[in-house]
Every structure is written in C-alpha cells, then in structure tokens.
Amino acid sequence: GAVVSQHPSRVICKSGTSVKIECRSLDFQATTMFWYRQFPKQSLMLMATSNEGSKATYEQGVEKDKFLINHASLTLSTLTVASAHPEDSSFYICSARVVQEGNTDTQYFGPGTRLTVL
Amino acid sequence: LAKTTQPISMDSYEGQEVNITCSHNNIATNDYITWYQQFPSQGPRFIIQGYKTKVTNEVASLFIPADRKSSTLSLPRVSLSDTAVYYCLVVRSNDYKLSFGAGTTVTVRA
Numbered sequence: 001g002a003v004v005s006q007h008p009s010r011v012i013c014k015s016g017t018s019v020k021i022e023c024r025s026l027d028f029q030a031t032t033m034f035w036y037r038q039f040p041k042q043s044l045m046l047m048a049t050s051n052e053g054s055k056a057t058y059e060q061g062v063e064k065d066k067f068l069i070n071h072a073s074l075t076l077s078t079l080t081v082a083s084a085h086p087e088d089s090s091f092y093i094c095s096a097r098v099v100q101e102g103n104t105d106t107q108y109f110g111p112g113t114r115l116t117v118l
Numbered sequence: 119l120a121k122t123t124q125p126i127s128m129d130s131y132e133g134q135e136v137n138i139t140c141s142h143n144n145i146a147t148n149d150y151i152t153w154y155q156q157f158p159s160q161g162p163r164f165i166i167q168g169y170k171t172k173v174t175n176e177v178a179s180l181f182i183p184a185d186r187k188s189s190t191l192s193l194p195r196v197s198l199s200d201t202a203v204y205y206c207l208v209v210r211s212n213d214y215k216l217s218f219g220a221g222t223t224v225t226v227r228a
Contacts, residue, residue, distance in 0.1 A: 044218040093161045097214055104150050105214050109161035
C-alpha cells in the first residue's frame with residue numbers, strides 16, 4: 001500500500017517552455033502532498049505544501065508564480081514549472097501524507113521527475 | 119524545527135549489522151522520528167518511524183532512548199543493495215513538514 005506515482009519520469013524541454021508534473025496517490029487519498037526539489041549531490045529541499053481544495057503554501061524563497069501547484073482531487077497534485085529556464089533543471093519529487101493513528105502520519109514519496117531545460 | 123545530526127558516511131561489509139545514530143537534541147514533546155532510504159535518482163523510501171523505545175519492522179529496528187535526544191537505526195545483515203543514503207528526520211506533528219539534512223551515505227562492500 002501507500003504507492004505514489006509521478007508522471008513524467010523524465011522531461012527535456014527548451015527554455016521558456018512550461019512543464020507540468022503530476023503526482024498521484026494510487027491506493028489512498030491524500031489531503032496533503034508535498035513537493036521537493038533535489039539538485040545533484042544535494043539533499044531534498046521542500047518547496048511547497050499542497051492541500052486539497054486550497055492554495056498551496058510555499059517555503060521561503062520559492063516563487064509561487066514560477067512553481068504553480070494545483071491539488072484538485074484527493075489523489076492528484078500537479079506542479080507546473082512556468083517558463084522553465086536551465087537553472088530550473090533538477091529532480092522534482094512529490095510525497096503524499098498518509099494519516100495514521102496517534103498523530104504519527106507518514107509521507108510516502110514518488111519516484112521523482114528529472115527535468116532538464118536546454 | 120528540530121535539527122538532526124548524523125554521520126556523513128559509513129562503510130560496512132555484507133552480512134554485518136549497520137547502526138546509524140542520529141542526534142536531535144531539541145526534539146519537542148509531540149515530535150517523532152522517521153528514517154528514509156534513498157538510492158540515486160529515486161524518491162526516498164520510508165524505512166521506519168517511532169516516538170520512543172524500540173520499533174521493529176521487517177527491514178530495520180529503531181531505538182529511541184528515554185530522553186529522545188537521539189535515535190539509532192539498525193539494519194541487520196546488510197547486503198550490497200543496501201548501499202544508499204539514509205536520512206534521519208524529526209517530524210513536527212503540527213504540520214508534518216520534513217527538513218532533510220545531508221543524510222548518511224552507507225556503502226556496503228563485498
């Protein structure tokens with residue numbers, strides 16, 4: 001259980017293109033999903049918290065007009081990188097929060113999406 | 119947010135037990151500890167989590183002393199495929215955000 005998928009797994013685009021990445025919880029409903037970015041040889045960095053039916057909450061320094069997040073259903077959150085540039089090239093990973101007893105919820109991660117902007 | 123400190127790297131051999139200790143001195147009362155494993159170009163994989171004492175599942179054990187200022191992940195009888203980065207994180211139960219540190223790179227040799 002608790003499987004999270006991402007699509008596409010890899011995308012290469014030209015500078016100025018907008019790219020949409022989908023994150024789906026396959027066997028559970030997730031009211032909260034998170035988006036992370038990971039540069040080579042670095043750790044994951046939280047970009048934003050995506051809540052179903054409401055606006056995403058962005059971490060400090062993350063441009064909300066650049067990284068558009070939509071969480072329209074309990075199983076799908078999307079991240080759109082608007083007008084991507086080479087510096088946006090990175091590994092984007094989503095996670096979905098599984099609600100558990102005793103306030104010890106667990107985040108399950110997707111496989112990641114490798115974005116390369118030429 | 120409770121900061122964690124863990125070794126940058128550890129080397130081991132196949133069949134050995136690997137113990138990774140993580141410090142989290144300013145963990146709050148309602149926070150809990152979670153561990154993830156990450157292979158290159160993959161998303162992190164959940165290993166185990168706990169609040170106190172000992173938790174065991176089919177892949178690992180987590181030991182948390184009474185003061186909860188540290189925790190130890192124990193991987194029994196590692197194999198080459200356990201070579202990965204292991205992250206220790208403290209989760210705040212008010213927002214469940216995860217703040218990833220550098221993690222511990224575990225290298226298992228034959």
